[in-house]
Amino acid sequence: MTTKNQLLAVTGLSPQVVTETLFALHQQGEPLPEAIHILTTAEGYQRARLTLINDGWLGRFYDDYQLPKPAFSEQHIHVLEQADRTPLTDIRSQADNQAMADGITEWIRQLTEAPDTTLHVSIAGGRKTMGFYAGYALSLYGRPQDRLSHVLVSADYESHPQFYYPTPYSQVIYGNDPSRKPLDTQNAEVILADIAFVRLRHGLDQALLEGKSSFSSSVAMAQQALNPPHLIIAVKARELIANGKRIKLSPADLSFYLWLLHRQQTDQMAPTCPSDGAPDSDYAAEYLNHYRAINGELGGVDRTLSHLQNGMSKSFFEQRKSRINKILKANLHQAAQAYLIIPVGRRPQTRYQITLQKEQIHYQQEING
Template sequence: MNKFENYKNRILLSVTGMSPAVVTETLYALVTEKNFIPTEIKVITTQQGKNKLLESLLGIVGGRKEKEGALSKFIKDYGEQYNFDHLHFDEDSIIVIEDQSGQKLGDIRSEDENTLASDQIVSLVGNLCQNEETALHVSIAGGRKTMGFFLGYALSLYGREQDSLSHVLVDEIFENVPDFYYPTPMSYKINDRNGREIDAKNAKVMLAEIPWVRLGLGVPNDLKENKITYSESVAKAQALLKDPSLTFINGKDGLDNRLVKFGDKEIKLAPRGYTLLLSLVISKIQGFKYATDFRSEKKVIEIYLKIYSYIKNDDAMEARLIPKPKDKNSEPPPNDLIKVLSESREDIRRKLINTFSMSKNAKSPYLPSSSMGVWDLFIDLENIDISQIKHRLSEIGISL
């Protein structure tokens, strides 16, 4: 079974400049090599590039259909072998980079225009990656090198397992030949750059898949609302991905302040989130397993309640973790430890989302993880500083 058939939307996303053939070349390689048949093609370009795309791929000149475009010819040539019934590409599928006033850019030459391109490319990729029913194939074969870089970078930030990245390689003799768009299934004579006759049937086009690092940051809310720029997304990704460190801060109210520095970002955590984070650090220092099995849960509950009860006067939490029997002859009901720890992690996640502009599904070493009932924090002890609150912990009976 074709693995891509599981995805309702299969999008080929490309950047182009004045060589629209990279779109049909990539489409040919995707279809014939990977059996990836797009339901839609989207192209990011400039106004000059759009005009060239309309003329070459769709046969539209000056707003009028004047000839058969290369895309239509491709579908005719390979339509019996592959099903292109759902392939969509029209003028609205071409995204033109705009300036700050909404005017279409004719070209990208200045530093400011580069910045505009980066912001719009990153935003587009992020928004396309919101839909889990979409498989995205990104081609960086065309356009200016910076546009391809931004496109690949954006995919690293927001891409999922089903997404892929490529460049397309074409026989040198067919490169930049005006009438060449893809290898034809039958003989089709054209002239090369020196005027010599060559046959498009003999062309070799190969998809060069590019390995890329899937950072798994998800799609941040700031991006969805177009509140984040390219440079800001870089800074926030670096803050999340550099060597993680934690510093527990002793405020004027001690643990009640619930202040922790995540790297260089100071966050005031919710009571449950702070309790879980500090409990996990204590378990790493003391060397006990932070787990919900019957051997470990007593110690976990003890540490959790010592911290939580100190910073919040809430008898309900103790009732959840050490439930009392209804009468002296009955067994106590099961505790809510698993649920309490999950709720505590969500409290931390919400704070990280707001601070680092990460998505709900993003992965981060700052977020406690659980597997088979065992909880952990994947930050080295040498990068965790609790010196400021050590005396506070002694006050509540926790020795380190």
């Protein structure tokens, strides 16, 4: 059974950021997570296990505030790994840095996979780079319901090894500095600071959302989707290369797409769909110029010529348009919009065009049309 509300905390040598985050949520009257996950290093694992579980600080928080306890055990403390699957002890090299980034990205991808869950990522603990990658990974995979935060703790209590949350009763600890002044944990202030982030999930390829991916691959895919539209037409290969992705089309479909682009690039009016029972012979002639150039180069003849011998019909026009758009959406997802054949204007004068500009289109091999 999928846990709907989950907290993922990035921690290093200060596992108390978990209980501080939980206290802040409770203080603000917000729902507490049903499950808690921790991402950390090998030493961070020992600290989290010994303090939160063995020493009972997590259970103590829930008992103090009489709250139902979440799913949390040693299995919820995840040690980031090096490329050879050995536990990551610290981030000391570029390889460590890459392994950490990939590990954090993969965990956040998994925890955002189920559509009916909510993920709250806390970046209060661990090295700054760990927090950065957690925030960036949530930007890549986060959904509208997901959240990113940091906890702010009053100076005397921040990073204090004996402070885990403001208690509902008086408890004295001593300052973590030469003064050793007495402090009452009841008086500590903990504030949850939400961090706004840009959600780029719509720009990721479905394969990255469904399968394991490195941090660099995820970033590259999101960047590709955000780049200005650019189309390369590879006539001989019968491909469109949109945003760097190769999309195979049949000669009939590619010819239709090229026909529309050619009309736009030669400043002709965008075509309307032929009326039912009234095939358009001019459209058919223009289209066949492109089709013959492609088909003659590749060899072979199909049923396209016979379908157009009396002109371009409404069904032919709509089938080509729908099939091309379906292929573009399947390959480009949200990034497909700029390349789709879209309707412009109201019926019965609706015309169809592709919104790309001339400078965004490049032909690997020109054809006559």
